[in-house]
Amino acid sequence: KQNFAVIGLGQFGGSICRTLVESGQEVLAIDNDEQIVSDFMNIATRAVVADAEDEETLKSLSLGNFDCVFISIGEHIQASIMATIIVKELGAKSIICKAETTSHARVLEKIGANKIIQPEKDMGRRVALQTLSPNIVNYLALNNQVSLAEVKIINKKFIGKSLAELAIREKFGITVIAISRNDNVDVSPMPSEVILAGDTLAVVGATEQVTKFNKATD
């Protein structure tokens, strides 16, 4: 059983806190805003009003004994940096920090944050890429060269033909690992399986090949 602390209960920290609690974890929630702490009294295992820059208070909360401390203060960069230094010196096993900007991230890295997240920057990238390829339902890079994509088939030349007829592996060098139709997923489909309009194909292969296939299904 691990114990978690979340310092800074804004949109990012609050979501971390709620998700951990929903997953059955024990969470100490900390913020210097009394109203916010009061809101989290019924959510977190324990909710405390404290200033993240106050070494004595953080020490008294035994933050050094925690498996993972999240420091989710973005705009108040000074408080984020001070809290990270204090919690690092107290000896918490893992410190995960929000960074507001790239320079904020560089400072956090220097002072020993184990993991640094820039939520708005990451999501902005994700949203932009998703907007450019609306028929790509899901995408993840398995490593630098191989990717998986879930591609909605809207191009008529794919519809009504079997996987064998489409010869996807021969033409694109990628493997169709599943076909989702309505709410059903057919994993490792037969070559005789016929593609219908609206089908979503999960494919794996070299990233450039997956990209070529995506364009072909537009």
Place this chain on the structure above:
Amino acid sequence: KQNFAVIGLGQFGGSICRTLVESGQEVLAIDNDEQIVSDFMNIATRAVVADAEDEETLKSLSLGNFDCVFISIGEHIQASIMATIIVKELGAKSIICKAETTSHARVLEKIGANKIIQPEKDMGRRVALQTLSPNIVNYLALNNQVSLAEVKIINKKFIGKSLAELAIREKFGITVIAISRNDNVDVSPMPSEVILAGDTLAVVGATEQVTKFNKATD
């Protein structure tokens, strides 16, 4: 060729703008802060100082002719709402908005935003789940019942055995679709393939089966 506009060049909007430009798109970048607009002069196709609440200015920028307008103003909720109403009335094809809070999101939905994103809330959830399952490198739900997970193998009882010996499909009902080792990905691996320490297996199957497998590899 689509045309995009981004109103609000904070961390989220700035990242959307940069990602679209990197992908070869034409982007009109708008903010009411002169310093920020000046920073984007060398990034966006065009960068303009304007108040998102000023209907005349937004009209003069022909925002109604854009395929997609991103309104990425979070903290200034009033400006976000006004800009959305104006751009909706001007007739832009698609409006994608950032919402700071759930109540902000409800208002945006009512006034016609096509898509609403809460970046910090989504990333907070993601980071919390990732922290709880560190050996799950990647995870995506193919639909409500079927998931894909990339799982790092650290449990000794999996190591040094072939896929056939481990009988993963028989035991867990899931399909191993790829093995990543160092920087190499072996798609549709042979049953004779032996698992080594540090291998990452990409598996597909019913969500509960994938979850059971994840726990078994801890």
